[in-house]
Amino acid sequence: MTFPNVTVIGLGLIGSSLARAVQLHIPGVRVTGYDADARVREIATRIKLCDHITESASAAVIDAALIVLCVPVGAMGAVAAEIAGDIPGDAILSDVGSCKESVIEAVRASLPNVVFVPAHPVAGTEESGPEAGFASLFHHRWCIVTPPEGTDVRAVERVLEFWRSLGAEVETMRPDHHDRVLAVTSHLPHLIAYTIVGTASDMEEVTQSEVIKYSAGGFRDFTRIAASDPTMWRDVFLANRGAVLDMLQRFSEDLTALQRAIRWGKGDELFELFTRTRSVRRSIIDKGQDDARPDFGRSHE
Ligand SMILES: NC(=O)c1ccc[n+]([C@@H]2O[C@H](COP(=O)([O-])OP(=O)(O)OC[C@H]3O[C@@H](n4cnc5c(N)ncnc54)[C@H](O)[C@@H]3O)[C@@H](O)[C@H]2O)c1
Numbered sequence: 001m002t003f004p005n006v007t008v009i010g011l012g013l014i015g016s017s018l019a020r021a022v023q024l025h026i027p028g029v030r031v032t033g034y035d036a037d038a039r040v041r042e043i044a045t046r047i048k049l050c051d052h053i054t055e056s057a058s059a060a061v062i063d064a065a066l067i068v069l070c071v072p073v074g075a076m077g078a079v080a081a082e083i084a085g086d087i088p089g090d091a092i093l094s095d096v097g098s099c100k101e102s103v104i105e106a107v108r109a110s111l112p113n114v115v116f117v118p119a120h121p122v123a124g125t126e127e128s129g130p131e132a133g134f135a136s137l138f139h140h141r142w143c144i145v146t147p148p149e150g151t152d153v154r155a156v157e158r159v160l161e162f163w164r165s166l167g168a169e170v171e172t173m174r175p176d177h178h179d180r181v182l183a184v185t186s187h188l189p190h191l192i193a194y195t196i197v198g199t200a201s202d203m204e205e206v207t208q209s210e211v212i213k214y215s216a217g218g219f220r221d222f223t224r225i226a227a228s229d230p231t232m233w234r235d236v237f238l239a240n241r242g243a244v245l246d247m248l249q250r251f252s253e254d255l256t257a258l259q260r261a262i263r264w265g266k267g268d269e270l271f272e273l274f275t276r277t278r279s280v281r282r283s284i285i286d287k288g289q290d291d292a293r294p295d296f297g298r299s300h301e
């Protein structure tokens with residue numbers, strides 16, 4: 001059964017994509033939106049992002065059947081506290097945060113009895129804000145739903161069905177496992193991109209304008225990722241610090257091994273690694289999951 005009213009709190013890239021996707025795919029559903037930033041609310045009203053934009057989080061949830069928190073992970077707890085007195089008893093609460101354990105803990109602190117079905121659409125871009133969203137963002141992308149033990153199974157099924165109806169592929173996973181998987185597939189790559197672009201722009205013997213002028217393909221790809229929203233990523237690294245630090249430790253060891261192979265001229269070791277990594281890339285393409293095309297998914301239906 002679909003939700004008659006969906007409330008989106010946080011109208012940035014993901015919240016605005018969600019509002020657009022609901023309007024495109026399930027047009028009878030009434031979408032209510034709220035964002036703490038008055039300028040974002042103004043833009044959302046001008047571009048008719050939602051059926052209704054409210055002036056407070058509590059007003060936004062008052063008659064909601066599904067509430068989706070689309071704010072940075074560090075703000076989830078504060079929003080949960082803000083809406084605690086106004087969530088209808090039969091509403092389902094969900095979110096789109098990039099890491100799950102810390103969000104579950106933060107939401108549970110204010111809302112111990114609300115039906116909470118956490119989710120993470122593994123889809124995004126380096127942009128942010130209400131005008132960056134698009135309805136097809138979730139098409140053929142995974143949405144990982146991470147219900148804590150004991151979550152009502154019908155509520156979980158309804159949230160899975162909701163994401164399917166927006167064109168996503170769905171999967172359920174334990175929250176702690178999600179956080180370890182995403183630490184290596186999403187969080188570490190962002191950390192590496194932030195580091196390499198930072199290093200290049202800090203070099204004494206290469207000027208900033210040379211970095212920009214001669215940026216080769218590989219470096220350009222890193223700059224796209226390193227342009228991602230600073231607030232969002234600060235929060236992700238702090239919230240998922242345990243898993244990120246574990247992966248970083250492993251990564252540093254592998255980097256040291258690579259350093260030794262280069263120093264000692266071990267070409268066969270380099271060749272073996274690069275052959276293995278090439279096959280990973282090929283498997284991703286074979287599964288049709290390559291989104292490296294510059295226009296991927298950005299059709300603004
Ligand atoms: N960007 C991505 O690629 C991506 C992908 C999947 C999931 N996510 C997750 O989605 C969430 C939103 O990310 P985004 O990329 O849309 O960020 P964004 O910066 O584009 O939007 C976040 C919005 O939340 C609003 N906000 C912040 N604190 C608030 C509060 N207390 N109450 C109400 N509104 C508040 C901000 O004003 C902003 O408009 C994050 O939790 C992020 O981890 C992001």
Ligand SMILES: O=C(O)C(=O)C[C@]1(C(=O)O)C=C[C@@H](O)C=C1
Binds near residue numbers: 097121123126186
């Ligand atoms: O494609 C991008 O720009 C993204 O960074 C999207 C991306 C990722 O793939 O790492 C970023 C964070 C998310 O939580 C989910 C998706």
